[in-house]
Amino acid sequence: MRVTALVIALAAVVGVAVGCGSSGSANSLTLYSGQHVQTTADLVRAFEQATGITVNTRSANEDTLAAQISTEGSNSPADAFYTENSPALEYLQGKGLLSPVLPSTLAKVPAKYSSPHGDWVGVSARASVIIFNPSRISPSKLPTSVMQLSDPKYKDQLAVAPSETDFQPIVTSVAKTYGNTAAVSWLKGIAANAGGRVYPDNETVVNEVNRGSAALGVINQYYWYRIRDEIGASNMHAKIADFAPNDVGYVIDVSGAGALKSSSHQANAQRFLAFLVSPQAQKIIADSQSYEYPIAPGVAASPKEVPLSQLQPNSVSIADLGDGSTAVSLLRQAGLL
Amino acid sequence: MATLAAGPGTPEHRAPAQRAVAPNRRRPPSWILLALSLGVAIILAAPLVFLLIEARDSGWSTVWQLIWRPLTWTLLWNTIRLTVVVTVLCAIVGTLAAWCVECTDLPFRRVWAVLVVIPFAIPDFVVSFGWASLSTWVQGFRGAVLVMTLAVYPLVYLPVAAAFRSADPGQEEAARSLGLGRVQTFVRVTLRQARGAILGGSILVTLIILAEYGAFEILGYQTFTTEIFTELQSSFSVATASALSLVLVGIGIIVLGGEVLVQGRGRLVRTGAFAQRATRRHALGHFRIPVLLAFAALAALALGVPVGSSIYWMFARQGGAIAGASLASAGANTAAYSASAAVLTTAMALPVALYAVRYGGRIARLLERSTYLVLAMPGVVIALALSYFVERYAGGFGYQSATLLVVAYAILFFPLALVGVRASVAYAPVSLEEAARSLGSGRVAVFRRVTLPLVGPGLAAAFCLVFLAALTELTATLLLIPTGAQTLSTQFWAYEQNLSYGQAAPFALVIIAVAAVPSYVIARYFDRLPARVARSK
Numbered sequence: 003m004r005v006t007a008l009v010i011a012l013a014a015v016v017g018v019a020v021g022c023g024s025s026g027s028a029n030s031l032t033l034y035s036g037q038h039v040q041t042t043a044d045l046v047r048a049f050e051q052a053t054g055i056t057v058n059t060r061s062a063n064e065d066t067l068a069a070q071i072s073t074e075g076s077n078s079p080a081d082a083f084y085t086e087n088s089p090a091l092e093y094l095q096g097k098g099l100l101s102p103v104l105p106s107t108l109a110k111v112p113a114k115y116s117s118p119h120g121d122w123v124g125v126s127a128r129a130s131v132i133i134f135n136p137s138r139i140s141p142s143k144l145p146t147s148v149m150q151l152s153d154p155k156y157k158d159q160l161a162v163a164p165s166e167t168d169f170q171p172i173v174t175s176v177a178k179t180y181g182n183t184a185a186v187s188w189l190k191g192i193a194a195n196a197g198g199r200v201y202p203d204n205e206t207v208v209n210e211v212n213r214g215s216a217a218l219g220v221i222n223q224y225y226w227y228r229i230r231d232e233i234g235a236s237n238m239h240a241k242i243a244d245f246a247p248n249d250v251g252y253v254i255d256v257s258g259a260g261a262l263k264s265s266s267h268q269a270n271a272q273r274f275l276a277f278l279v280s281p282q283a284q285k286i287i288a289d290s291q292s293y294e295y296p297i298a299p300g301v302a303a304s305p306k307e308v309p310l311s312q313l314q315p316n317s318v319s320i321a322d323l324g325d326g327s328t329a330v331s332l333l334r335q336a337g338l339l
Numbered sequence: 340m341a342t343l344a345a346g347p348g349t350p351e352h353r354a355p356a357q358r359a360v361a362p363n364r365r366r367p368p369s370w371i372l373l374a375l376s377l378g379v380a381i382i383l384a385a386p387l388v389f390l391l392i393e394a395r396d397s398g399w400s401t402v403w404q405l406i407w408r409p410l411t412w413t414l415l416w417n418t419i420r421l422t423v424v425v426t427v428l429c430a431i432v433g434t435l436a437a438w439c440v441e442c443t444d445l446p447f448r449r450v451w452a453v454l455v456v457i458p459f460a461i462p463d464f465v466v467s468f469g470w471a472s473l474s475t476w477v478q479g480f481r482g483a484v485l486v487m488t489l490a491v492y493p494l495v496y497l498p499v500a501a502a503f504r505s506a507d508p509g510q511e512e513a514a515r516s517l518g519l520g521r522v523q524t525f526v527r528v529t530l531r532q533a534r535g536a537i538l539g540g541s542i543l544v545t546l547i548i549l550a551e552y553g554a555f556e557i558l559g560y561q562t563f564t565t566e567i568f569t570e571l572q573s574s575f576s577v578a579t580a581s582a583l584s585l586v587l588v589g590i591g592i593i594v595l596g597g598e599v600l601v602q603g604r605g606r607l608v609r610t611g612a613f614a615q616r617a618t619r620r621h622a623l624g625h626f627r628i629p630v631l632l633a634f635a636a637l638a639a640l641a642l643g644v645p646v647g648s649s650i651y652w653m654f655a656r657q658g659g660a661i662a663g664a665s666l667a668s669a670g671a672n673t674a675a676y677s678a679s680a681a682v683l684t685t686a687m688a689l690p691v692a693l694y695a696v697r698y699g700g701r702i703a704r705l706l707e708r709s710t711y712l713v714l715a716m717p718g719v720v721i722a723l724a725l726s727y728f729v730e731r732y733a734g735g736f737g738y739q740s741a742t743l744l745v746v747a748y749a750i751l752f753f754p755l756a757l758v759g760v761r762a763s764v765a766y767a768p769v770s771l772e773e774a775a776r777s778l779g780s781g782r783v784a785v786f787r788r789v790t791l792p793l794v795g796p797g798l799a800a801a802f803c804l805v806f807l808a809a810l811t812e813l814t815a816t817l818l819l820i821p822t823g824a825q826t827l828s829t830q831f832w833a834y835e836q837n838l839s840y841g842q843a844a845p846f847a848l849v850i851i852a853v854a855a856v857p858s859y860v861i862a863r864y865f866d867r868l869p870a871r872v873a874r875s876k
Binding site: 032059063069079198203206210214330338339 | 574
């Protein structure tokens with residue numbers, strides 16, 4: 003009976019798939035990460051070697067992971083959460099899902115980059131910049147302020163990634179400076195200028211500007227460096243430019259990490275946070291493909307980049323950026339979300 | 340993308356099928372079958388129940404606000420215009436290609452018959468990647484039209500080719516002899532004979548476009564499905580994603596309702612049981628060269644570009660070595676998850692198909708139709724629903740386990756398995772089972788020794804359909820995959836999203852290679868269906 007044999011054989015396959023289900027031994031750590039996949043893998047490998055703790059990494063978009071952690075509640079398999087931006091961590095902190103970070107860990111990085119409440123620690127930083135394609139727009143025609151992006155003269159030139167977690171801090175910054183009403187009409191201008199060039203993420207914005215299908219867009223600086231490495235310098239036609247010093251769009255975004263209150267591996271989670279701000283990990287970040295700025299004193303960024311200390315961002319703070327819910331609501335009113 | 344609208348629902352197959360196994364109302368319905376079928380229906384209803392619970396929890400007025408915002412109109416317009424244009428184009432390309440291959444003296448017919456079906460094995464997001472990574476022209480609406488037409492037209496081609504093959508040539512001859520011209524005969528007779536198949540294929544194309552995610556994300560084209568995923572990535576909120584999903588389900592109901600209305604009208608009549616016979620093929624004449632060129636172009640666009648582009652990126656890549664180990668482990672995971680899902684889904688489809696075909700009736704029809712609704716639901720919604728129920732009612736047991744992922748696949752691809760199983764159940768004469776019973780075999784023995792072997796080919800086809808679909812599934816997998824594991828699709832996706840084309844390309848090529856086998860089996864199975872009908876009488 004061939005069919006029966008087939009069914010039995012395949013049932014065995016099901017058994018195997020079911021068998022290799024959940025894992026979670028004593029000396030392990032489950033990490034939810036919204037950070038760059040390759041850099042996270044480098045950090046995890048170094049941590050495993052240094053401590054002997056086995057790390058299971060789950061990589062996805064950080065807001066998706068934050069929503070997942072909040073749904074999972076006290077059952078969450080996650081022990082630690084590592085993100086590219088502060089709002090996802092602020093959101094979980096607001097829901098009381100994070101444990102306080104050890105003071106010795108917080109002390110390793112400047113206080114302005116960590117949670118004011120001490121429930122998560124800053125790990126690295128990035129800056130917002132303009133990306134443009136010189137064959138589509140000359141550098142002299144570039145905006146100096148993010149507010150000019152809604153100017154009709156950029157119609158059909160702009161690429162935007164409104165759902166990108168890096169874009170929302172800029173929206174929050176604009177709303178805080180000029181008020182919600184002005185922010186919505188600014189966003190509507192951006193939507194009109196972008197037309198159909200509304201993309202799901204910054205990688206796509208870089209790609210489209212580089213290919214010349216859009217003239218300019220706003221990204222975090224590290225995407226340009228990282229993608230230049232991916233596609234080769236000779237294929238990178240796009241360039242980046244800074245906003246004017248202290249411009250409302252000139253924002254520093256902070257990547258951070260926290261330990262979950264529901265974690266059954268508290269000590270391991272705290273060790274991982276301490277590792278992330280250690281000189282060893284900060285050096286890995288500085289040398290990695292992701293081109294983020296390390297923030298622990300004494301560790302230099304990639305020599306290819308302008309040093310963090312020479313940037314002239316505005317004064318928007320981590321607390322101002324909050325959990326990003328205002329930005330999302332404004333983006334919705336403008337039809338970008 | 341892997342789906343098939345073969346004969347079962349279409350009129351030209353319905354007639355012989357009913358003769359073979361007319362629903363036997365004198366026999367009392369089997370309670371075991373009914374109970375099993377209802378159990379399956381309840382599992383399949385889980386995502387819809389979840390959407391309604393979410394909507395109730397966040398309040399209907401909130402849901403209304405979320406639906407009633409400016410973006411919804413953009414999404415509605417984007418989704419509808421794309422669906423209509425691609426469905427029409429697929430219907431035209433698929434039907435014309437099928438007619439040329441089956442009904443004309445096209446040179447190298449056997450070669451074309453294979454080449455036009457192979458794109459079926461290439462995932463939509465790989466086609467999309469292949470095109471978008473080569474040219475800036477391919478993006479937005481025009482990119483989506485091009486890519487989706489090339490990726491899914493085989494769904495119309497396969498059933499229509501089968502319909503042409505089994506069509507009664509006597510009708511065309513009669514029409515010609517009564518004075519209709521060639522073109523009129525084609526439109527009024529030939530096309531009408533394939534109407535059910537064209538419609539069935541088009542419905543599947545429509546449903547697939549509604550639920551497609553990866554291809555549109557790459558092309559930067561916003562539809563309801565891409566936006567549902569985006570919502571999850573930007574607002575920490577499942578409620579908004581659920582609200583948009585309700586709209587998508589509504590569109591799905593309209594499409595399926597429309598199908599019932601259109602399919603219900605008209606019946607085809609055959610002149611006799613053996614009306615299917617060899618015919619004189621139409622001569623292409625002057626059109627021979629242009630038609631050959633058109634076929635060459637179709638193969639180049641649908642097959643050459645995605646495969647060629649993947650090979651190009653593999654060799655043109657900068658930095659980063661190909662991760663052979665990750666390719667192997669992702670491949671092993673993919674095979675285990677997809678095969679398990681295929682077994683489970685086929686097992687779930689068997690009782691429903693047996694019940695629907697053997698006993699018929701309104702409950703059976705409703706049961707069957709309702710299962711098709713999950714085709715219009717994006718994978719991410721089904722994943723969210725399962726996570727919700729597991730967290731809420733099972734204390735998180737099985738969460739992020741391979742089992743839950745396999746169950747998600749089973750829900751997602753149940754309609755595909757049903758199409759495969761139902762077709763063969765319909766052609767398995769019930770009289771053989773009755774004979775076995777009358778000769779003293781027990782129920783179980785009859786099922787094992789008579790029913791299973793008879794529906795075996797259908798089970799194999801169902802297995803392949805689900806395997807193929809699970810192989811390329813993306814959004815549910817991203818949410819439910821065990822922490823630390825990767826599949827070919829998720830790993831391809833991670834690299835593609837980082838624009839690491841060189842590292843993504845080998846994964847695309849492996850997916851195509853793995854998918855080619857089940858697609859071949861499916862194509863052969865549906866190819867032979869009509870012949871098997873004739874033999875069973």
